[in-house]
Amino acid sequence: MLPEALERAVFGMYATHALHLADTHGVLRFLLGRDGTSAAEMAAALDLDEETLTRLLIALDALALVESTPSGYRLPDSMAPFVDPASPRHIGGFVHHLVHGAAARMPVLDDYLRRGKAAVDAALPPPFDTIYATEQSTAAFLHAMWQLSFSVSGELAALAGLEETTHLIDVGGAGGAFAVAALERAPHLRATVYDLPQVEPHLAATVAERGLGERLGFVAGDFLRDDQLPAGDCFAFGYILSDWTDETCLALLSKAYRACPPGGRVLVMERLFDEDRRGPLATAVMNLSMHVETQGRHRTAAEYTGLLARAGWTDSRVARSSQDKHLVVAHKL
Numbered sequence: 210m211l212p213e214a215l216e217r218a219v220f221g222m223y224a225t226h227a228l229h230l231a232d233t234h235g236v237l238r239f240l241l242g243r244d245g246t247s248a249a250e251m252a253a254a255l256d257l258d259e260e261t262l263t264r265l266l267i268a269l270d271a272l273a274l275v276e277s278t279p280s281g282y283r284l285p286d287s288m289a290p291f292v293d294p295a296s297p298r299h300i301g302g303f304v305h306h307l308v309h310g311a312a313a314r315m316p317v318l319d320d321y322l323r324r325g326k327a328a329v330d331a332a333l334p335p336p337f338d339t340i341y342a343t344e345q346s347t348a349a350f351l352h353a354m355w356q357l358s359f360s361v362s363g364e365l366a367a368l369a370g371l372e373e374t375t376h377l378i379d380v381g382g383a384g385g386a387f388a389v390a391a392l393e394r395a396p397h398l399r400a401t402v403y404d405l406p407q408v409e410p411h412l413a414a415t416v417a418e419r420g421l422g423e424r425l426g427f428v429a430g431d432f433l434r435d436d437q438l439p440a441g442d443c444f445a446f447g448y449i450l451s452d453w454t455d456e457t458c459l460a461l462l463s464k465a466y467r468a469c470p471p472g473g474r475v476l477v478m479e480r481l482f483d484e485d486r487r488g489p490l491a492t493a494v495m496n497l498s499m500h501v502e503t504q505g506r507h508r509t510a511a512e513y514t515g516l517l518a519r520a521g522w523t524d525s526r527v528a529r530s531s532q533d534k535h536l537v538v539a540h541k542l
């Protein structure tokens with residue numbers, strides 16, 4: 210018998226793949242709202258090989274992702290919001306990204322360990338050139354970002370308190386997850402997503418789907434090169450600073466500070482490391498992922514507060530959501 214932590218590490222690869230298979234073949238969706246179903250019933254209904262499905266379900270039961278009961282398999286109640294494709298918290302897109310994207314990039318960590326990231330990456334194009342290399346990869350990335358960000362954004366918009374804000378600039382706002390949640394919450398608000406030109410049609414689709422018209426605009430730009438950000442009185446940075454080095458974060462926060470009138474604010478929305486950097490697990494693991502996929506890292510709340518202060522922002526406040534993405538808000542006097 211292996212110690213529990215070692216067992217989890219050794220067999221983690223099977224856990225991710227079993228979850229991905231059960232999601233993509235509709236097994237978890239099938240169990241939603243049903244109280245007990247046999248492997249044979251499920252195999253027939255989903256047109257899957259019964260023996261393979263039986264083995265998959267046995268593994269999922271041992272992983273506590275499904276429960277085997279005398280009347281058949283069922284889904285633990287706590288799982289439902291995460292495995293229902295209709296739920297904003299569905300993790301299918303993210304697990305797909307882990308299996309089909311992140312896993313293939315893992316071997317580069319071996320290279321980084323031996324030669325360092327700077328030397329290995331010297332010959333590579335910047336991260337978003339690769340992520341947006343094709344229309345398909347652009348759509349897949351923006352879909353995964355929406356899934357990761359939309360469900361928590363309503364909560365973050367409430368924590369931000371947008372009553373006094375008139376024009377939100379969502380810097381690197383992607384398909385508009387936070388901007389949409391902010392507009393839904395604050396009927397007086399206007400928002401602009403400022404992002405790379407490849408994002409524009411995806412934001413336009415969001416505006417059309419949600420009937421937001423003039424309330425949600427798009428400005429194409431490159432925040433690394435542009436001297437000025439679009440003008441507004443609140444600047445949102447959701448999962449942006451974790452893509453970049455401290456030096457770049459400082460430059461971005463300074464550009465936002467210059468574009469912001471006195472009395473305006475900045476919202477940094479990120480995973481946060483505990484101050485002793487021993488967790489949470491998701492932040493610790495995604496910090497490795499940021500190393501592989503971006504030039505950034507995850508930080509503690511104190512590190513974000515320090516960067517904000519260096520860029521001129523004052524009066525920082527940390528507000529934690531019930532999910533993984535939290536808020537650090539600061540002001541321009």
Ligand SMILES: C[S@@+](CC[C@H](N)C(=O)[O-])C[C@H]1O[C@@H](n2cnc3c(N)ncnc32)[C@H](O)[C@@H]1O
Nearest residue numbers: 354358381382383404405430431432433447448
């Ligand atoms: C990790 S995503 C975050 C998306 C969104 N803010 C969220 O919280 O879900 C990073 C975003 O930054 C944008 N981005 C990357 N480099 C950029 C640049 N040089 N100028 C403007 N936007 C950029 C990407 O297109 C993408 O939408």
